[in-house]
Amino acid sequence: MQLNLHQTHHEIGDFEVIFKDLTEILQRPEAQGLHVFPELFLTGYPLQDLVLQKNFYLEYLNLIDDLNIWAKKQYKSANENLSLIGGLRYTLDDAQNLLKVENVIYALQPGTELKVVAVKQLLPNYDLYEEKKYFSVAADSAVIEFQGKKIGLLICEDMWASHLHENDPVLQLSKKGPLDLCVNLSASPYHLQKFDDRLKRAFEVANFLKSPLAYVNRVGFEDEILFDGQSFVVDGKSLLAKADSFKKDYLQVALPKFQAHEAAIGYTKPVSWITQFTTRLTNDKKTLKNLSEQECFEVLEGLKFSLQEYAKKTHSSKFIVALSGGMDSALVLAIAKLSLQKNQNLEAVFMPGFFSSSTSYDLAHDLCRNLGVKLTTFPIKFIHSTIRNNYRDNFQVEMTGLTDENIQSRLRGALIYARSNETGALVINTSNKSELAVGYSTLYGDSVGALSLLGDLYKTEVFTLARFINSKYPGMIPEEIITRPPSAELRDNQKDEDSLLPYPELDALLENLLSYQTSFKELVNLGYKPLDIEKIAGLWQRSEYKRKQFCPIVKIKPKSFGFGYRNPILKKNVHV
């Protein structure tokens, strides 16, 4: 029996294209054997409230009707084949109002209609997942037969039972007699080294069930979630095939026989979702683990892909970045340039103010020359002066201190968006995770943008990624951008580390706080200074209001800011 794994890449709700692609794939002459498509292939994922929108589900139900008509009348095949396709099953009342929705696997064969053969049992409902909000569950897992082979069916989370789940679908499958194959239809979000996690779990499940396992994942970028694909097949002992990352792909593999792993492989259960957030800390919790070469490669691919996805889905072909002469904006511009496709346009704007150094200008200029990106220099001194004068005249007070700092940042935000209004370019945000965590960015100022590429990377990781890019593309980012001390240049002689901590120390402290798992007491015992903890934790706790108004962040870590990070703005802050 042939296994055909279809690692697909579709926009949410793009029903016409989904119909076209599915019917075309199944009519290919080589189509025979078992075809497996990702979880919710027929709709896309995650849908959030779209699940509930009558317009959305009526259009989806038209797709189901069209597929049924096609399958009964036009879908013919000389070979026996079976497709397993992720989709939704709706139960409606007489007025077509919603009673129930399930996340299911449809079986499709030539000449028949779509038929539900499995319903998702474990609904992830932690961090940014909220499937219990929308979907009803099944009580038992399903096995089907095809060409005399018994195939166990799992949908994504079904293979990741934790103690939070009363029933383990894998355990249920194990009680249904020997399987010839287990398939998992997934829409599994990417984070660093996620493939390793999936593979490890796949070996556990395959050896527990004594069955090969085929894992099919979707590809895409949805607001902040990356789907990396990387579908694969294991026989229990070896990885037999693996699809590409961040690309539509297709694997064809003959059904393998189960091979026991050489090592004794247990079948573990993760304890709870909070402890699943593996931190990026070294064992002593005092240093952030550096991004490895492989991780840098993955992150770069993911960031380029997400930017292109955002542009494609918003019908944009232009990008704009506000350069400061510093590290973050330089890295963002380099990533955007590396992602650039034919007929796309990227431009940079450098907006020096009273406190910008000439070095910043030189470095912004050098960077754009290296990248072949058009740079416009737009000095803001004159406007800044006019604002200062008008402010003094109208409010009878001088703009000073933070007021004078923030107005520069907000003026730049307004100007970059003016250019965006004129050209239709997407403004790419340049904030990093360290800044976001302590609120060291100006709301409506340098925090503006359609999409944040670096919002899940600490400052020290930003440097690592920049060095990685320079190792692949020598001299792309001027070395001095990487080595000069970070500064917002909003007042004289401003240096980030004067008001914060040295970045390596800051980033480790933040990762401890953001994992939720390290208490202040433990931090003190680890050697962090109480005053530093108090200061940084205070900044973190008091800056929720800024993060609430921040743009979507490309998620590349188990625990990120964004939709899955939920902390009240209004609360009594906890003190050391």
Added chain:
Amino acid sequence: MQLNLHQTHHEIGDFEVIFKDLTEILQRPEAQGLHVFPELFLTGYPLQDLVLQKNFYLEYLNLIDDLNIWAKKQYKSANENLSLIGGLRYTLDDAQNLLKVENVIYALQPGTELKVVAVKQLLPNYDLYEEKKYFSVAADSAVIEFQGKKIGLLICEDMWASHLHENDPVLQLSKKGPLDLCVNLSASPYHLQKFDDRLKRAFEVANFLKSPLAYVNRVGFEDEILFDGQSFVVDGKSLLAKADSFKKDYLQVALPKFQAHEAAIGYTKPVSWITQFTTRLTNDKKTLKNLSEQECFEVLEGLKFSLQEYAKKTHSSKFIVALSGGMDSALVLAIAKLSLQKNQNLEAVFMPGFFSSSTSYDLAHDLCRNLGVKLTTFPIKFIHSTIRNNYRDNFQVEMTGLTDENIQSRLRGALIYARSNETGALVINTSNKSELAVGYSTLYGDSVGALSLLGDLYKTEVFTLARFINSKYPGMIPEEIITRPPSAELRDNQKDEDSLLPYPELDALLENLLSYQTSFKELVNLGYKPLDIEKIAGLWQRSEYKRKQFCPIVKIKPKSFGFGYRNPILKKNVHV
């Protein structure tokens, strides 16, 4: 037996004050009988990820320890009394890491420790509620005995079983023999007419159980959720007592005997959460129901309260509003003024541009005179000109069209925040729900602010509320502000209704779309023009990116924008 209902008002995580207030209440000489406190009284609600934060729960567990010590050693009473107190029960491992959390009722009596007597069974997990993410559930409901009386225990959602819940706690209670009382400890968010819903349900539950029911709700404003209090007692036939709204309050009532309601009262089950969102439409779905006098009163109280709560919890005592001479900002200023307390300060800024009419100036001036609010007029023409000139010089192109419109709005956003930086005043946002729905506001421009007071009120409701205020405070808002055609005044002769629909029609169409329950086909059948539907639905679907970066909105409807509204930015839009 005396019933003591404590309608409390505390900040999330304000453990010191919670300890002080609880111990003080229980030591009052009149304290005797049954004391009931709200759901999660000991922590506040909703906690979101705070539940998971080690710092948070270790501090909370200190509170529990302190209360136990106090109750055993210091809590003495001549009278027999029992307190039922909402809190969390944590189960930790040896390293104090989180294994399990439950939303519980603690019983407390003089000389004893806190003891869990009930665990919440129904965890709301729809719209902005996500308790299944954090809490474990109990399998059965609990009854306790006190002074020979049997008391059934419910926590908030426990009395609102829908078909989504397999087990109905009220049904379970009904099987445990006759009750003398049923208590519900709630943290129940406010929306229009929510008290009527609660009362109706309370009569259903009381008559089903043949028991009086005491309902205790908390008071507060948490980011966007209002808790209105309005605790009450019913005997089955009548409302015996009702506490104040949006205020800490206390009810003391002798335990009543159950009285059957005069009407035959069924025990209904809501069908699903989506259909619980009662729309604000008339039966023909073509007109928005107008806010009644009582609703206007409630909304005004709620908005004033939320603004004061936000200020108190962020330690602000100053407010600032950008006036345009139009309806929205005038209403916001009036509400802020009506909420103002001693030692607080409110100021307004009018920032006329090239296209602002002199009428706008006159009206802004009249409004501030009426309200006794200091008005600063800050013309932006000069800065706008400088920006235009600099933009032309640097980009070799004139600022025109949308670019020139948006820069004015963003400049105003930057200036109001400059003033806020200088004085520490909270910027109150002035957008309404109609604008938010179609994206008719400028990101980082007129959409800025710490808190949106009107973001859950359609434009037609904004007018209704303004007229209500004028009926209570004659002449407060100049009549012409209410009668002049709405305009953003960002270009010559701009009128909102030229680019949209007349507001009454627009608002009804939006409510149909935002309830998710009306399909395009149904809208056409109702008589809406396909081109209008296409246009408005398109604007709505394409403006998700703006709403994602919007500030918190005070929630006053069953379905609001904000945390409970979740639609992907990146998706294929559904067409008519």
